[in-house]
Structure formats: structure tokens, C-alpha cells
Amino acid sequence: MATLPVLAEGLRKRYGPANALEGFDLAVPEGSVCGLLGPNGAGKTTAVRILATLLRPDGGRARVAGFDVVRQAAQVRYRIGLLGQHAAVDEVLGGRQNLVLFGRLHHLGAVAAGRRADELLERFGLGEVGGKPVKQYSGGMRRRLDLAASLILAPPVLFLDEPTTGLDPRGRNEVWEAVRALVAGGTTVLLTTQYLDEADQLADRISVIDHGRGRSPRGRPTSSSRGWAATGSTSWSTGPTSSPPPRPSSAGRPGPGPRPRPTPTPAGSASPSATGWPRSPRRPGRCGTPASPSRTSPCGAPPWTRCSSTSPATPPRPPTSDPSR
Numbered sequence: 001m002a003t004l005p006v007l008a009e010g011l012r013k014r015y016g017p018a019n020a021l022e023g024f025d026l027a028v029p030e031g032s033v034c035g036l037l038g039p040n041g042a043g044k045t046t047a048v049r050i051l052a053t054l055l056r057p058d059g060g061r062a063r064v065a066g067f068d069v070v071r072q073a074a075q076v077r078y079r080i081g082l083l084g085q086h087a088a089v090d091e092v093l094g095g096r097q098n099l100v101l102f103g104r105l106h107h108l109g110a111v112a113a114g115r116r117a118d119e120l121l122e123r124f125g126l127g128e129v130g131g132k133p134v135k136q137y138s139g140g141m142r143r144r145l146d147l148a149a150s151l152i153l154a155p156p157v158l159f160l161d162e163p164t165t166g167l168d169p170r171g172r173n174e175v176w177e178a179v180r181a182l183v184a185g186g187t188t189v190l191l192t193t194q195y196l197d198e199a200d201q202l203a204d205r206i207s208v209i210d211h212g213r214g215r216s217p218r219g220r221p222t223s224s225s226r227g228w229a230a231t232g233s234t235s236w237s238t239g240p241t242s243s244p245p246p247r248p249s250s251a252g253r254p255g256p257g258p259r260p261r262p263t264p265t266p267a268g269s270a271s272p273s274a275t276g277w278p279r280s281p282r283r284p285g286r287c288g289t290p291a292s293p294s295r296t297s298p299c300g301a302p303p304w305t306r307c308s309s310t311s312p313a314t315p316p317r318p319p320t321s322d323p324s325r
Contacts, residue, residue, distance in 0.1 A: 004030070005029075005030050005065055006027070006034070008026040008051065008062040009025055009060055009062070010023050010024070010060035011023070011025075011057050011060035011062060012059035012212075013055065019211075019212050022212035023212075024043065024047055024214050025214060026207060029188075029205070031183070031187075031188055032183075032188060032189075032205055033189040033203045033205070034205045035198075035203030035206045036191065036193070036208075037192075037193060037208050037209070038192075038210055040194070043209050044162075044192040045085070045192065048082075048190065048192060052064075052082045064076045064080060065157050079155050079156055081152075081157070081158040081159070083146055083147055083160045083161065084161050085165060088146060088149065089134050089142065091134045091135040092134075092135070093134065094132055095126055095132065095137070095145050096114075096117050099120055099121065100113045100114055100117045103116050113152075118130075120148040120149075120152070124144045124145070140171025140174040140175065143167060147175065147178055147179075151182070156186070156187060157187070157190075158189045159190050160179065160189060160192065161192050163175050164193075176201055179202055180202070183202075189202075191203060
């Protein structure tokens with residue numbers, strides 16, 4: 001059986017009385033993108049820091065690129081790249097100067113570092129702005145430069161810790177395209193994110209973590225659908241989904257679907273309204289006499305309004321025969 005690039009079993013990490021990780025398991029196949037989903041404080045960054053040898057676990061074991069993250073940390077560091085939540089580039093230096101600096105920190109020679117910097121600038125579409133200070137870059141350009149810096153040694157495993165947080169839609173698309181290009185070249189990626197749409201765009205497999213616990217990734221999108229169909233509260237699977245069932249109608253409202261046509265009103269019944277639906281039964285006027293649909297009320301009010309009087313209408317007095325009045 002081939003060695004998994006990323007494997008974690010029963011990882012535990014405790015900060016005082018709080019458990020950041022409690023029996024966390026993870027397995028990522030080679031050449032795939034695993035999306036690690038979870039809310040703030042779920043333990044995503046802690047898991048990545050342990051796998052990147054920046055933290056020592058309190059329990060469990062983990063192997064990256066075939067090496068133990070505790071006993072063989074130096075070998076692990078030579079085979080991974082890490083993109084944190086915040087850009088780690090110098091804003092005063094230019095883009096090319098930043099990449100050369102990272103190359104020299106990785107013990108590359110001056111010529112090799114410069115050559116690698118030029119390759120990465122062209123690969124991420126930054127060749128024309130490589131000489132400009134980073135402070136003049138947009139947010140998406142900075143994240144692409146930061147991503148390029150994490151690939152100085154062309155690592156087979158790449159950890160992306162919420163790489164698009166704070167970016168606008170254009171910047172997110174730029175980072176997504178760069179990640180797709182890396183995966184096409186055979187890089188294994190572990191992506192932590194809070195966004196379902198980002199996992200839908202990039203991840204081949206998914207794992208959900210909450211309160212330090214996670215489930216192994218399951219499911220793989222097919223060519224006809226990349227949607228994640230919910231199968232439970234903590235895990236998702238992928239594949240073509242059927243049409244959703246009709247929503248139950250709420251109280252007093254018709255459910256989805258074509259509205260029925262109004263039927264003609266029979267002769268002698270209540271007249272239809274302007275919308276074609278039968279009018280509601282008429283209420284009696286305030287005078288106490290029902291308002292007939294065919295004639296006015298005794299008080300003179302139309303059939304669709306209420307009478308203004310509060311007592312039965314009094315017939316007019318007949319004229320007197322006395323001519324002096």
C-alpha cells in the first residue's frame with residue numbers, strides 16, 4: 001500500500017483547560033486536495049501547525065511525506081510548504097526580492113534563488129510587477145506572491161490555512177486558479193477554510209472538524225457535479241444529486257408549483273373580484289341590514305361598503321298640509 005502524504009491518528013493538543021484537538025484523525029491521498037472545514041476555534045490551525053512541525057502534539061501520531069512530525073521534523077520541513085492566514089512577505093521589498101530572500105533562507109545559492117524567483121513570478125502571473133514594492137500590490141497579488149514563496153523548494157505537500165480570508169471575489173479567484181495549477185502538477189494540498197463554496201471549488205475530499213474532533217474525508221466529486229450533498233451534521237459526500245423534493249407548504253400559503261386557475265363563478269353567486277377570485281362573504285352593514293350584492297342597503301350605502309349610520313335608517317317625514325309652514 002502506498003504511503004499517504006498526510007496521515008494523522010488520534011492527535012491531541014491541550015491549551016490549559018481547553019482541548020484544541022481531541023482524537024483528531026485525517027488521511028489525505030497523494031495528488032488530491034483535502035478541504036478541512038470548521039468554524040472559528042474548531043482546531044483547524046492547530047492541526048495544520050502540528051502537521052507543519054510548528055507545534056508538538058500532546059498525544060497521537062502524525063506522518064507527513066512518510067516522516068514522523070515529531071521524531072523526523074527536519075525531513076518533514078524540507079518536503080512541505082505552508083501558507084498561513086496572514087501574508088509573510090516584506091512590503092518594502094519588491095516581489096522578486098522577497099522570493100530571492102526566501103530562497104537564500106532555504107540555503108539556495110544566489111544564482112539558483114534568482115532563477116527560482118523568476119520561474120515562480122512567471123508561474124503566478126507576477127512577472128511584470130516583480131520589481132515593484134509589495135505595498136503597491138493588490139490583496140490577490142500579495143496572496144499569490146505569498147503562495148509562490150511557500151513553493152521555493154517545490155514541496156510535494158502544501159498546507160493552505162484559510163488562504164482567501166479577507167480577499168475580494170477577484171482575489172479569491174486568482175488564488176483558486178493558482179492552487180488548481182499546483183494540483184495539476186501533482187502537489188498534495190491540505191486546505192483549511194470556513195467557506196463551503198471554496199471547498200466546492202477546490203477540494204476533492206472533505207473533512208469536518210469541530211471541538212477538536214474530525215471525521216475522515218469521504219466522497220469525491222464527479223465530472224457532472226461538484227456539489228456537496230449533505231449526509232449528516234459533520235460530514236459530506238459528493239456526486240450528482242437528484243431533484244430536491246417539494247417543500248412542504250407553510251400554514252395558510254400554497255406550496256411551490258403552478259397556481260390553479262380560477263373557476264368561473266356560477267350565476268347568482270358572489271361576483272368575482274378584479275383578480276378573478278370569488279369575493280369573500282359580505283359582512284352586514286353597521287345598520288344591521290345585510291348588504292345585498294344586487295342592491296344597496298336601506299341606509300343607501302353601496303353593497304361593498306359599510307353603512308355610516310349606527311341605527312336603522314328613518315324614512316323621511318311627509319310634508320305638512322299647512323301652507324304657512
